[in-house]
Amino acid sequence: MIRLALISQEDISHFSKDFVDKSGSLETTEEDEVLGIFSGSELVGYFAVNGEVPTLAIHHGFLTPTAQHQGLPKVAMKLLEQKARSIGYTCIELASARRYRSYSKFMGRLGYAPDYTVYSKRI
Numbered sequence: 001m002i003r004l005a006l007i008s009q010e011d012i013s014h015f016s017k018d019f020v021d022k023s024g025s026l027e028t029t030e031e032d033e034v035l036g037i038f039s040g041s042e043l044v045g046y047f048a049v050n051g052e053v054p055t056l057a058i059h060h061g062f063l064t065p066t067a068q069h070q071g072l073p074k075v076a077m078k079l080l081e082q083k084a085r086s087i088g089y090t091c092i093e094l095a096s097a098r099r100y101r102s103y104s105k106f107m108g109r110l111g112y113a114p115d116y117t118v119y120s121k122r123i
Contacts, residue, residue: 002075004047004083007036012046015062032059035083037076039067047080051093056084058094077110 009028028034028048037045045063049056058080063072084092094112 001040002072002079003038004035004076004079005038007034007043007046009034009048011036011043012048012062015046015064028060035080037063037067037072037079039070039072044072045076047076049080051089053088054090056089056092058092061094073106074110 009032012034029050031050032048033050035047035049036043037047044067046061047058048060049058051057061076063076067073081092092112093115094107
């Protein structure tokens with residue numbers, strides 16, 4: 001059984017190496033709430049979110065590789081959508097520093113569409 005539960009930022013510290021290796025960042029803000037993604041009693045990932053109704057922003061998300069290959073990304077996103085809807089949110093925004101086609105395809109299959117594009121260059 002997959003479920004979401006509020007956890008502390010310290011609870012995700014053991015994921016930091018995997019996340020930083022993939023995204024280059026583990027930045028969360030003091031305003032972020034961290035929702036743990038649990039498979040049974042095991043913490044297998046998280047969403048770092050914040051926002052004001054009507055829009056919930058996902059700042060970071062992570063699932064262990066094992067959880068990714070068990071089909072949990074879609075289930076976790078659907079649970080987050082249900083939770084957000086139940087407390088009054090009508091929109092979820094998320095961004096990715098990664099430019100993977102598979103990520104774009106995955107989000108598209110869940111009904112997400114890009115609102116804008118941001119280009120950046122480190123100087």
